[in-house]
Amino acid sequence: MALRLGVLEKVATVFKxxxxxTIDTPIFELKEVLTGKYGEDAKLIYDxxxxxxxxxxxxxxxxxxxARYLAMGKVxxxxxxxxxxxxxxxxxAMTKGRYREFYQCDFDIAGQYDPMLPDAECLRVISEALTSxxxxxxxxxxxxxxxxxxxxxxxxxxxxxxxxxCSAVDKLDKSPWDEVRKEMIEEKQLDGDxxxxxxxxxxxxxxxxxxxxxxxxxxxxxxxxxxxxxxxxELLLKYCDIYKITDKVVFDLSLARGLDYYTGIxxxxxxxxxxxxxxxxxxxxxxxxxxxxxxxxxKAVPCVGVSLGVERIFSVIEAKLATKGEKVRTxxxxxxxxxxxxxxxxxxxxxxxxxxxxxxxxxxxxKKSPKLLAQLQHxxxxxxxxxxxxxxxxxxxxxxxxxxxxxxxxSQVRRENLEKExxxxxxx
Amino acid sequence: MALRLGVLEKVATVFKxxxxxTIDTPIFELKEVLTGKYGEDAKLIYDxxxxxxxxxxxxxxxxxxxARYLAMGKVxxxxxxxxxxxxxxxxxAMTKGRYREFYQCDFDIAGQYDPMLPDAECLRVISEALTSxxxxxxxxxxxxxxxxxxxxxxxxxxxxxxxxxCSAVDKLDKSPWDEVRKEMIEEKQLDGDxxxxxxxxxxxxxxxxxxxxxxxxxxxxxxxxxxxxxxxxELLLKYCDIYKITDKVVFDLSLARGLDYYTGIxxxxxxxxxxxxxxxxxxxxxxxxxxxxxxxxxKAVPCVGVSLGVERIFSVIEAKLATKGEKVRTxxxxxxxxxxxxxxxxxxxxxxxxxxxxxxxxxxxxKKSPKLLAQLQHxxxxxxxxxxxxxxxxxxxxxxxxxxxxxxxxSQVRRENLEKExxxxxxx
Numbered sequence: 001m002a003l004r005l006g007v008l009e010k011v012a013t014v015f016k017x018x019x020x021x022t023i024d025t026p027i028f029e030l031k032e033v034l035t036g037k038y039g040e041d042a043k044l045i046y047d048x049x050x051x052x053x054x055x056x057x058x059x060x061x062x063x064x065x066x067a068r069y070l071a072m073g074k075v076x077x078x079x080x081x082x083x084x085x086x087x088x089x090x091x092x093a094m095t096k097g098r099y100r101e102f103y104q105c106d107f108d109i110a111g112q113y114d115p116m117l118p119d120a121e122c123l124r125v126i127s128e129a130l131t132s133x134x135x136x137x138x139x140x141x142x143x144x145x146x147x148x149x150x151x152x153x154x155x156x157x158x159x160x161x162x163x164x165x166c167s168a169v170d171k172l173d174k175s176p177w178d179e180v181r182k183e184m185i186e187e188k189q190l191d192g193d194x195x196x197x198x199x200x201x202x203x204x205x206x207x208x209x210x211x212x213x214x215x216x217x218x219x220x221x222x223x224x225x226x227x228x229x230x231x232x233x234e235l236l237l238k239y240c241d242i243y244k245i246t247d248k249v250v251f252d253l254s255l256a257r258g259l260d261y262y263t264g265i266x267x268x269x270x271x272x273x274x275x276x277x278x279x280x281x282x283x284x285x286x287x288x289x290x291x292x293x294x295x296x297x298x299k300a301v302p303c304v305g306v307s308l309g310v311e312r313i314f315s316v317i318e319a320k321l322a323t324k325g326e327k328v329r330t331x332x333x334x335x336x337x338x339x340x341x342x343x344x345x346x347x348x349x350x351x352x353x354x355x356x357x358x359x360x361x362x363x364x365x366x367k368k369s370p371k372l373l374a375q376l377q378h379x380x381x382x383x384x385x386x387x388x389x390x391x392x393x394x395x396x397x398x399x400x401x402x403x404x405x406x407x408x409x410x411s412q413v414r415r416e417n418l419e420k421e422x423x424x425x426x427x428x
Numbered sequence: 429m430a431l432r433l434g435v436l437e438k439v440a441t442v443f444k445x446x447x448x449x450t451i452d453t454p455i456f457e458l459k460e461v462l463t464g465k466y467g468e469d470a471k472l473i474y475d476x477x478x479x480x481x482x483x484x485x486x487x488x489x490x491x492x493x494x495a496r497y498l499a500m501g502k503v504x505x506x507x508x509x510x511x512x513x514x515x516x517x518x519x520x521a522m523t524k525g526r527y528r529e530f531y532q533c534d535f536d537i538a539g540q541y542d543p544m545l546p547d548a549e550c551l552r553v554i555s556e557a558l559t560s561x562x563x564x565x566x567x568x569x570x571x572x573x574x575x576x577x578x579x580x581x582x583x584x585x586x587x588x589x590x591x592x593x594c595s596a597v598d599k600l601d602k603s604p605w606d607e608v609r610k611e612m613i614e615e616k617q618l619d620g621d622x623x624x625x626x627x628x629x630x631x632x633x634x635x636x637x638x639x640x641x642x643x644x645x646x647x648x649x650x651x652x653x654x655x656x657x658x659x660x661x662e663l664l665l666k667y668c669d670i671y672k673i674t675d676k677v678v679f680d681l682s683l684a685r686g687l688d689y690y691t692g693i694x695x696x697x698x699x700x701x702x703x704x705x706x707x708x709x710x711x712x713x714x715x716x717x718x719x720x721x722x723x724x725x726x727k728a729v730p731c732v733g734v735s736l737g738v739e740r741i742f743s744v745i746e747a748k749l750a751t752k753g754e755k756v757r758t759x760x761x762x763x764x765x766x767x768x769x770x771x772x773x774x775x776x777x778x779x780x781x782x783x784x785x786x787x788x789x790x791x792x793x794x795k796k797s798p799k800l801l802a803q804l805q806h807x808x809x810x811x812x813x814x815x816x817x818x819x820x821x822x823x824x825x826x827x828x829x830x831x832x833x834x835x836x837x838x839s840q841v842r843r844e845n846l847e848k849e850x851x852x853x854x855x856x
Binding site: 016019050051111124350 | 456486513556774784790
């Protein structure tokens with residue numbers, strides 16, 4: 001938890017730096033709110049027992065509850081972050097950071113704004129978060145749903161198969177093209193020729209030069225969706241340049257994202273360093289129609305957002321610490337109050353009470369007469385920097401011993417100067 | 429959420445000051461773990477649907493999961509805090525801060541220690557938390573389960589009725605004695621004489637003088653449970669004196685606490701200021717046998733802890749702010765980047781990018797050409813202290829305008845000095 005809270009705090013700091021407020025939604029939603037939002041994955045939703053009253057399920061992500069909240073509250077613009085747990089009846093895989101209960105860290109911008117301004121900020125937020133977490137090199141893959149639709153149309157995919165082919169393309173980050181091609185042909189009854197045409201597109205990635213190449217593709221440019229998608233990508237890449245993240249992003253035609261609700265730009269961040277094979281650590285995109293699904297008049301609120309997969313990040317950081325042999329402190333104790341003789345517990349209590357009063361983080365043994373060695377050992381094991389040692393004779397002289405645990409240096413301190421001396425040694 | 433997070437952070441600060449580490453447990457527990465722990469209230473437990481696999485329920489409090497965690501992990505000593513949500517199918521009452529999903533803030537000390545040392549620290553923790561939250565005057569009522577048992581025995585209550593009579597006494601904070609007496613006699617088939625004897629005890633409260641009085645009660649002193657309970661109380665009051673909270677605590681024989689699992693000292697904090705009628709805001713006690721219920725060999729781990737009812741605290745603080753007409757800021761934005769003419773959005777992006785890079789909390793409009801008045805209004809409404817205003821002419825001279833929102837004072841600042849000037853105005 002100490003490690004996790006450290007990560008979550010860094011993420012929240014980035015979200016707050018971008019002016020987001022935080023909201024909370026209940027852990028449960030009406031079952032009907034979640035129905036029809038997650039495609040095949042709906043089978044992973046945890047349902048509550050019908051005990052009378054509403055039929056409830058545990059939230060599956062933070063995006064659908066956010067959209068429901070906007071529609072119910074008639075909120076037409078907000079920049080919010082939400083760090084909370086979601087629930088999926090999936091097969092857990094501890095080493096990959098896949099759990100049934102796990103944190104998501106979401107940042108979303110809702111509102112009717114000018115093209116790509118909020119979208120570019122989401123990419124900047126991903127970049128700041130991953131940089132601040134010091135996870136090593138990473139790339140943010142970008143693509144656009146309209147462009148994908150334009151490519152599918154140009155290749156001759158029937159319109160009703162767009163989403164199915166899209167979710168086949170989505171598997172390219174885990175499976176080789178041959179397998180994805182097979183799925184398109186065998187499972188999704190696509191013509192082999194059409195699949196091959198798709199293959200020639202989705203293998204391409206790059207930057208502005210890829211946009212120029214695609215602009216020369218006459219068949220593709222006959223698709224209005226492709227034209228508008230490319231225009232959006234071009235503007236986004238320009239904004240990425242202004243936001244100084246050009247070296248972090250890559251325009252990747254194989255990126256498709258599984259969820260149905262994306263309507264514009266989509267993105268996914270992966271770590272590219274050695275031995276961090278954990279797949280995507282952040283993802284998101286634009287979803288302009290989701291809020292409308294919860295509004296009685298179908299009123300849309302355009303949204304774009306990012307979700308950080310912190311469980312994967314936790315496991316990367318844990319592995320890193322394990323390699324270095326480093327331990328995370330689980331408490332923040334600054335000073336321990338110890339006694340060198342028996343029955344000094346009341347004196348210890350008087351002193352620790354003063355330390356708490358002064359706002360210092362302090363603890364002591366709950367035994368009346370603990371052994372000095374055991375007390376000092378506790379301090380070393382828990383990396384407590386300072387220890388106050390009480391002895392009868394010193395107490396009679398109005399003094400205590402202040403010991404620096406690491407160096408074992410000791411000094412006699414007047415009791416009335418104790419807090420001041422402790423602060424000095426702690427450096428504040 | 430801004431208000432809530434502020435409260436939770438203050439509470440966590442107190443818990444950490446006392447050297448507690450934090451742990452997390454899943455939101456769901458095996459149904460069998462919760463069974464038989466909450467008496468009549470078990471009907472309020474939220475069950476998950478049986479979708480195959482384990483039979484689960486949502487946690488009802490943080491104490492039972494903590495005890496289960498200690499037993500499963502063979503942890504024999506720990507000082508931990510846990511701030512998380514629990515779930516009860518209760519009738520919500522918004523104004524009283526009673527919800528079906530609500531936060532609890534728990535601090536517990538587990539381990540075999542000397543009498544009353546951890547217990548006194550829990551009282552000190554309550555006191556520090558309530559003081560730091562600035563909720564006005566409060567009292568911490570204290571009692572001891574052994575003493576209550578001794579009193580019941582001395583009055584002639586049959587042993588098998590102890591817990592039932594105890595839960596009747598527990599209602600004295602909400603109901604007058606007459607009603608409680610009626611419940612004892614009519615529902616719990618107690619003799620009227622016995623009930624009256626109990627009444628003469630449970631109406632008493634005080635400090636050390638009450639201990640001396642009870643010591644003179646010969647019938648009571650024939651009960652070993654009463655003798656040991658009084659001894660414990662006396663030691664606790666002495667420790668409270670050392671911890672400088674004597675003026676906050678009151679020994680109150682009417683305090684009984686509803687839960688069955690308490691075995692020693694029990695306590696409850698109430699606000700005593702005007703117009704804050706929200707009942708108890710913190711409570712807890714010693715429960716030495718709960719962990720053993722989850723251990724195959726019945727191995728006990730003595731525990732004592734406190735739970736803060738922060739939802740009630742939230743509603744008290746909300747009411748206080750409403751009275752004063754004060755608003756809580758929902759974001760922490762330090763500086764807004766505005767433009768005075770059209771199409772300066774790329775310049776704004778360049779500047780805000782530098783501000784983020786410098787760690788400043790900054791936001792801007794997502795419109796290419798927002799109106800200046802609308803931008804300034806946003807700053808005033810959201811109490812953003814500073815605004816950088818871009819104008820074409822100033823930009824050509826390498827300058828921007830820096831405006832203090834409250835005073836409307838403006839100054840021209842060289843772009844290269846912008847971050848420095850902002851920090852100066854923010855006071856760091």
